[in-house]
Amino acid sequence: MPASKKPIVIVTRKLPEAVETRMCELFDARLNVGDIPMSHAELGQAVKAADVLVPTVTDRIDRSLLSQAGPQLKLIANFGTGVDNIDLDTARVRGIIVTNTPGVLTEDTADMTMALILAVPRRLAEGTAQLKDPHRHWPGWSPTWMLGHRIWGKRLGIIGMGRIGQAVARRAKAFGLQIHYHNRRRVSEETEHELEATYWESLDQMLARMDIISVNCPHTPATYHLLSARRLKLLKPSSYIVNTARGEVIDENELARMVEAGQIAGAGLDVFENEPAINPKLLASDRVVALPHMGSATIEGRIDMGEKVIINIKTFLDGHNPPDRVHPAMF
Numbered sequence: 001m002p003a004s005k006k007p008i009v010i011v012t013r014k015l016p017e018a019v020e021t022r023m024c025e026l027f028d029a030r031l032n033v034g035d036i037p038m039s040h041a042e043l044g045q046a047v048k049a050a051d052v053l054v055p056t057v058t059d060r061i062d063r064s065l066l067s068q069a070g071p072q073l074k075l076i077a078n079f080g081t082g083v084d085n086i087d088l089d090t091a092r093v094r095g096i097i098v099t100n101t102p103g104v105l106t107e108d109t110a111d112m113t114m115a116l117i118l119a120v121p122r123r124l125a126e127g128t129a130q131l132k133d134p135h136r137h138w139p140g141w142s143p144t145w146m147l148g149h150r151i152w153g154k155r156l157g158i159i160g161m162g163r164i165g166q167a168v169a170r171r172a173k174a175f176g177l178q179i180h181y182h183n184r185r186r187v188s189e190e191t192e193h194e195l196e197a198t199y200w201e202s203l204d205q206m207l208a209r210m211d212i213i214s215v216n217c218p219h220t221p222a223t224y225h226l227l228s229a230r231r232l233k234l235l236k237p238s239s240y241i242v243n244t245a246r247g248e249v250i251d252e253n254e255l256a257r258m259v260e261a262g263q264i265a266g267a268g269l270d271v272f273e274n275e276p277a278i279n280p281k282l283l284a285s286d287r288v289v290a291l292p293h294m295g296s297a298t299i300e301g302r303i304d305m306g307e308k309v310i311i312n313i314k315t316f317l318d319g320h321n322p323p324d325r326v327h328p329a330m331f
């Protein structure tokens with residue numbers, strides 16, 4: 001590429017203004033001003049033309065799409081930490097480097113997880129809905145109305161004890177929850193000690209003993225429906241599930257059926273298996289607090305993500321290994 005010619009960077013969704021401004025200074029950035037998700041055909045055009053593609057969780061960068069990529073496409077700098085939207089193996093075979101944005105979403109996502117851990121047993125959404133419903137009159141306080149369940153002293157089982165899982169554990173510990181976890185690898189003794197965390201090698205055994213489950217692992221072929229119909233049935237009927245990771249980790253239809261049947265006490269869900277579609281049974285239930293994938297939705301977080309994307313692109317274009325390069329074996 002001639003030194004004077006800026007690389008074409010195609011950004012699939014609207015990003016915070018500061019990020020877009022900087023991208024336009026550095027690159028020949030093609031922005032999505034209208035923020036309408038690109039169709040498969042539009043993404044096909046993008047991979048033909050781009051030197052760098054900046055997709056998000058809403059773009060499926062699969063094998064058929066990558067097979068259309070022009071030879072100049074050498075970097076996919078994902079705006080997001082999860083990379084389950086990208087076929088990493090095909091990208092590797094085609095010599096395309098993939099980067100993500102780890103670390104900068106940790107605290108925001110852990111906050112949202114904690115918010116759901118509090119909101120579901122304490123019936124926050126139900127209480128608000130009661131007050132805002134113009135057809136209902138609140139007669140005032142009652143000793144037996146809107147009773148939820150105490151979280152202090154209960155057992156929290158975290159599935160996936162990476163950065164976000166640990167940040168959830170730190171918060172939950174401060175709220176008096178007992179920390180339990182299941183992870184591919186046991187975390188260091190030091191971390192276990194700090195979090196007073198109990199490791200369960202067997203996910204099945206942990207599930208059967210917890211009061212609240214928090215899903216904090218990435219979605220990979222190995223974690224797809226990790227909480228399968230069989231495993232969901234191991235949960236105590238009094239337990240709650242919170243998911244701020246990826247919908248695909250839970251068998252959503254089975255969860256919805258169990259919520260409806262009263263076989264689980266409730267769920268706090270920020271992510272869904274077929275976004276933006278959601279099983280209507282979940283939305284119909286008072287025992288479900290549902291959020292539209294807002295875990296990392298802070299302006300600070302989104303600017304930090306954009307900053308990471310820019311650093312990854314810039315470092316790569318300068319001929320160095322981008323800091324957040326994803327290796328398929330990591331997931």
Ligand code: 8YV
Pocket residue numbers: 055056057058079080081082083105245294295296297
């Ligand atoms: C992001 C997320 O906002 O980064 C992730 O993995 O789940 C979200 O919080 C989204 O993925 C942006 O692409």
